[in-house]
Amino acid sequence: MSRILISEIRNAEECPGDVLVKGWVRTRRDAKAFSFIELNDGSCVGNLQVVADATIPGYEDSVLPLRTGASVEIEGKVVASQGGGQKWEIQASAVRLVGNAEEDFPLQKKGHSMEFLRSIAHLRPRANLFGAVFRVRSRMAYAVHQFFQEKAFVYVHTPIITASDCEGAGEMFRVTTLDGKELDSGAEDFFGKPTYLTVSGQLEGETFACALSNIYTFGPTFRAENSHTSRHASEFWMIEPEMAFCDLDQDMSLAEEMVKYLVADALENCAEDLGFFNRFVDKGLVERLEFVRERDFARVSYTEAVELLISSGEKFEYPVEYGLNLQSEHERYLTETHFKCPVTVYNYPREIKPFYMRKNDDEKTVAAMDLLVPGIGEIVGGSQREERLDILRANLKEHDLDEKDYQWYVDLRRYGSVPHAGFGLGFERLLMFVTGVGNIRDVIPFPRVPGWAEF
RNA sequence: UCCUCUGUAGCUCAGCGGUAGAGCGGGUGGCUGUUAACCACUAGGUCGUUGGUUCGAAUCCAACCGGAGGAGCCA
Numbered sequence: 001m002s003r004i005l006i007s008e009i010r011n012a013e014e015c016p017g018d019v020l021v022k023g024w025v026r027t028r029r030d031a032k033a034f035s036f037i038e039l040n041d042g043s044c045v046g047n048l049q050v051v052a053d054a055t056i057p058g059y060e061d062s063v064l065p066l067r068t069g070a071s072v073e074i075e076g077k078v079v080a081s082q083g084g085g086q087k088w089e090i091q092a093s094a095v096r097l098v099g100n101a102e103e104d105f106p107l108q109k110k111g112h113s114m115e116f117l118r119s120i121a122h123l124r125p126r127a128n129l130f131g132a133v134f135r136v137r138s139r140m141a142y143a144v145h146q147f148f149q150e151k152a153f154v155y156v157h158t159p160i161i162t163a164s165d166c167e168g169a170g171e172m173f174r175v176t177t178l179d180g181k182e183l184d185s186g187a188e189d190f191f192g193k194p195t196y197l198t199v200s201g202q203l204e205g206e207t208f209a210c211a212l213s214n215i216y217t218f219g220p221t222f223r224a225e226n227s228h229t230s231r232h233a234s235e236f237w238m239i240e241p242e243m244a245f246c247d248l249d250q251d252m253s254l255a256e257e258m259v260k261y262l263v264a265d266a267l268e269n270c271a272e273d274l275g276f277f278n279r280f281v282d283k284g285l286v287e288r289l290e291f292v293r294e295r296d297f298a299r300v301s302y303t304e305a306v307e308l309l310i311s312s313g314e315k316f317e318y319p320v321e322y323g324l325n326l327q328s329e330h331e332r333y334l335t336e337t338h339f340k341c342p343v344t345v346y347n348y349p350r351e352i353k354p355f356y357m358r359k360n361d362d363e364k365t366v367a368a369m370d371l372l373v374p375g376i377g378e379i380v381g382g383s384q385r386e387e388r389l390d391i392l393r394a395n396l397k398e399h400d401l402d403e404k405d406y407q408w409y410v411d412l413r414r415y416g417s418v419p420h421a422g423f424g425l426g427f428e429r430l431l432m433f434v435t436g437v438g439n440i441r442d443v444i445p446f447p448r449v450p451g452w453a454e455f
Numbered sequence: 456u457c458c459u460c461u462g463u464a465g466c467u468c469a470g471c472g473g474u475a476g477a478g479c480g481g482g483u484g485g486c487u488g489u490u491a492a493c494c495a496c497u498a499g500g501u502c503g504u505u506g507g508u509u510c511g512a513a514u515c516c517a518a519c520c521g522g523a524g525g526a527g528c529c530a
Contacts (some may be wrong), residue, residue, distance in 0.1 A: 031489065036489050047490090086490085103481050103482080225527095226456065229525070229526080229528095237478090328525090379530075404496045
């Protein structure tokens with residue numbers, strides 16, 4: 001008999017009959033003449049209730065010693081459950097104990113703190129919440145590819161080790177074989193120059209967009225900032241589409257369409273897991289996701305956003321003033337209080353944005369955009385790129401960057417330059433938004449944050 | 456890097472100046488178509504570390520270490 005997944009049994013309309021199931025014991029309850037075993041194999045949140053009669057072979061050796069966490073194989077017949085709480089249960093004909101769990105198995109049948117579960121990241125996928133999170137993570141990764149592939153975007157693998165310490169982006173992790181010696185010049189190092197883990201595949205992505213038209217990257221990204229918040233990790237995954245012959249407006253539309261698509265996909269394909277989050281993590285989750293799927297996102301220019309914040313009468317800790325960055329509290333006010341829906345803010349002052357963003361005709365702003373969602377803040381950041389050679393060169397100079405270091409990037413503007421645009425979407429931030437989980441460390445299998453790189 | 460909170464049994468926490476407690480988990484026994492099952496008994500802790508105040512410190516003070524939240528930066 002071949003193994004059947006518990007999800008298949010739980011979802012069955014018709015009785016599946018005789019089956020073989022394999023999984024891990026969540027709990028056992030003994031009656032006088034039989035035991036109940038709650039079995040989970042990770043295929044869904046729900047457990048399968050197994051009734052093991054004391055007369056079946058191996059009852060003493062394989063059922064009575066079972067502790068929470070043990071792995072078992074069970075053969076039996078699926079029958080309608082006599083008890084409430086589940087449609088089907090299994091009347092076992094044979095139970096084989098594959099590997100018992102030692103007495104100190106740390107996952108109990110009770111609520112644990114997220115902090116404790118992080119410390120046992122090798123076992124936490126066996127907890128309901130994390131099983132659900134990582135099933136959704138898998139599904140969302142699939143949906144990301146589906147979204148772009150349906151639009152004929154080309155998936156590009158940009159390098160993870162890079163020599164461009166550029167962009168004024170965050171701190172980078174140095175990649176070296178020198179072990180502490182001669183780090184600064186890098187001349188003696190493996191690549192003959194200093195190299196780092198990538199903070200973004202954007203610049204490389206642009207080169208491919210300027211050949212294949214529409215591309216996307218989806219891979220790991222590394223930031224060495226010493227940031228301690230629930231929204232930052234040192235290693236995370238980012239999705240970065242880049243489109244040739246594309247302006248900011250089309251860029252924003254794609255970002256909005258993508259967020260809606262992913263939310264809709266989760267609602268459609270992860271309903272049970274989302275239901276679990278809705279019960280135990282965030283009571284308003286499903287309603288909010290449905291809202292996001294149905295309604296248009298708001299769009300305001302940075303200038304309008306600043307005016308709106310000033311005239312709101314709201315007391316902010318940090319000042320709102322044209323030319324200053326929007327603070328977290330300002331972004332949250334916009335998306336959570338004022339619009340009560342996702343908001344795209346666009347056309348930011350040049351001074352607060354990087355060299356590669358396209359200067360607008362007003363000479364004061366650049367064609368940048370941030371997509372803000374309630375509860376998380378910025379989930380997408382993007383821009384139309386500066387495609388005009390002379391202006392890009394001037395920008396490099398203004399930002400005190402050496403054109404030599406960006407020669408290949410500048411080249412794109414010399415040979416068949418085109419207007420192009422793209423954005424970065426933080427995969428984990430999307431997952432936080434979709435699952436309602438409040439800490440980025442709990443949507444990454446083995447999170448890396450300052451001071452923590454276990455497992 | 457800065458600000459705030461926090462560190463007591465395997466887990467979740469109470470105790471907040473006078474010789475360490477509960478629930479859950481573990482072990483043993485009982486009961487029951489049970490479902491975070493229930494009942495009884497039992498084992499388990501140099502109260503984060505170091506120093507100080509005190510007759511006496513888990514409790515007060517200081518430093519350090521760990522954890523969490525927020526800010527900045529960003530995704």
